[in-house]
Amino acid sequence: SQTIHQWPATLVQPVGSPLSLECTVEGTSNPNLYWYRQAAGRGLQLLFYSVGIGQISSEVPQNLSASRPQDRQFILSSKKLLLSDSGFYLCAWNPGTSADTQYFGPGTRLTVL
Amino acid sequence: AQTVTQSQPEMSVQEAETVTLSCTYDTSENNYYLFWYKQPPSRQMILVIRQEAYKQQNATENRFSVNFQKAAKSFSLKISDSQLGDTAMYFCAFMRGNNDMRFGAGTRLTVKP
Numbered sequence: 001s002q003t004i005h006q007w008p009a010t011l012v013q014p015v016g017s018p019l020s021l022e023c024t025v026e027g028t029s030n031p032n033l034y035w036y037r038q039a040a041g042r043g044l045q046l047l048f049y050s051v052g053i054g055q056i057s058s059e060v061p062q063n064l065s066a067s068r069p070q071d072r073q074f075i076l077s078s079k080k081l082l083l084s085d086s087g088f089y090l091c092a093w094n095p096g097t098s099a100d101t102q103y104f105g106p107g108t109r110l111t112v113l
Numbered sequence: 114a115q116t117v118t119q120s121q122p123e124m125s126v127q128e129a130e131t132v133t134l135s136c137t138y139d140t141s142e143n144n145y146y147l148f149w150y151k152q153p154p155s156r157q158m159i160l161v162i163r164q165e166a167y168k169q170q171n172a173t174e175n176r177f178s179v180n181f182q183k184a185a186k187s188f189s190l191k192i193s194d195s196q197l198g199d200t201a202m203y204f205c206a207f208m209r210g211n212n213d214m215r216f217g218a219g220t221r222l223t224v225k226p
Binding site for chain 2 (some may be wrong): 010032034041042043044046049051063088090092094101102104105106107109
């Protein structure tokens with residue numbers, strides 16, 4: 001069966017510091033991968049998605065970037081965090097047929113102080 | 114652009130009773146997919162039910178069923194025999210075949226004993 005992991009689970013970072021959140025999927029090949037952000041009490045906003053190694057599409061211009069160095073690894077980064085980057089970050093995957101259900105990881109709670 | 118509207122920010126229901134959560138969406142597409150996700154206090158997003166727009170038959174999953182009205186662009190979720198474990202945020206989501214999934218703002222459901 002497929003599983004999706006995210007780490008760290010929680011993170012507290014000062015403004016201006018760098019960020020690296022990692023997401024990995026097990027039990028599947030060539031998945032589509034997604035990064036979402038959820039602000040407090042709000043729905044999910046798609047940040048990035050990837051259909052293959054090195055292929056990243058950005059949905060929202062922002063302080064963040066994403067990379068996919070391996071087939072089942074998706075990384076969310078920032079060089080300098082802003083207060084507005086605080087939120088709950090969710091990684092998701094689907095089998096590669098673009099209209100398939102997305103399955104979510106446990107998320108990372110990021111607080112920028 | 115596709116938008117998803119959940120007009121009920123909060124709802125409550127007595128244990129064992131039935132509750133219906135509303136969702137409307139706006140699109141000019143003919144082929145798309147609709148989803149209901151549940152987000153319990155752990156904040157993991159869990160798929161509840163999925164509906165393909167080209168199917169007229171409403172999807173069901175055990176105690177969960179939908180009322181899909183394509184012409185009205187309505188996709189409501191009915192939870193029968195509500196259980197305490199159903200307490201969560203519920204998100205309606207719309208997806209086309211281009212990795213573009215849009216979420217509503219969510220409905221907070223509380224099941225009361």
